[in-house]
Amino acid sequence: MGRSPCCDENGLKKGPWTQEEDEKLLHYIQKNGHGSWRTLPRLAGLNRCGKSCRLRWTNYLRPDIKRGKFSMEEEQTILHLHSVLGNKWSAIATHLPGRTDNEIKNFWNTHLKKRLIQMGFDPMTHRPRTDLFAALPQLIALAALREQLAALCSPQLTATAPSADDGDRQSYLPCTFPVSSDGQEAANQQQQTGLISYDGGRAAGDDADVFACHGGGSSLPPLTDLSDAAASMRSGSATASSSGFSCSPLPWPEFFPNDDPFITDFL
DNA sequence: AACTCATGCAACCGCTTTAAA
């Protein structure tokens, strides 16, 4: 099972392909098929290794390759398949006609992976990350929630004694995630059997990696409905169990156990 | 205008798998 010497051979060109090389390769394959990639470069008159030729063909020259931005449907498919298959790019690519595994891999690494990390998800498991730094957005959200609930319980306090830093705090309290400029186009993810199903995406032509926070077309798995909780607090009703609030007021209760002193300290 | 930094993508590297001898 020795490694093929391939590009180690002296004199073989590496680096970006020229138009002339592309034409030679394209012309040869259209006429003869690729056959053995090992012998192809010599037969096609190319000073490249077979591996390089194969890659150039499969990732760029193949006539059925689709170019341009990934559609929302494609994004959704990639996210779903990745949650099931992991980094099996070639397997994922078989479900996206015209897209190469390399293209999907690049798209994942430059867009989708970052987006999941930003949202506090582990890009490999598609679950909320449980380490402290990853959970920080959720913890900050909890702090915000606590402040808001406290304000609802005793509005006179906040009304009569505004603190100097209230303005600053308010600026980040309402949302701890990047907010979409368009609530409709924000990604909408759901936790289904522990996996994220990406059910939305960006509007066409919108490149910004922006996401609405909870309540504005969330791209996160469904959090506990805070408005219900707040309404219950306001009305003084303790019968919020129908909304599930009394069971666990926290998002993803399995990651934020109610008996965790660090968490309960927020409440 | 010049510089720095971030981003996207093509291509390479090296390991694994497959198939032929």
Added chain:
DNA sequence: CTTTAAAGCGGTTGCATGAGT
């Protein structure tokens, strides 16, 4: 069954380009 070459695949790198300062 074993060995070996070839192909497949995923991770990584490096360059071109655009945005921001």
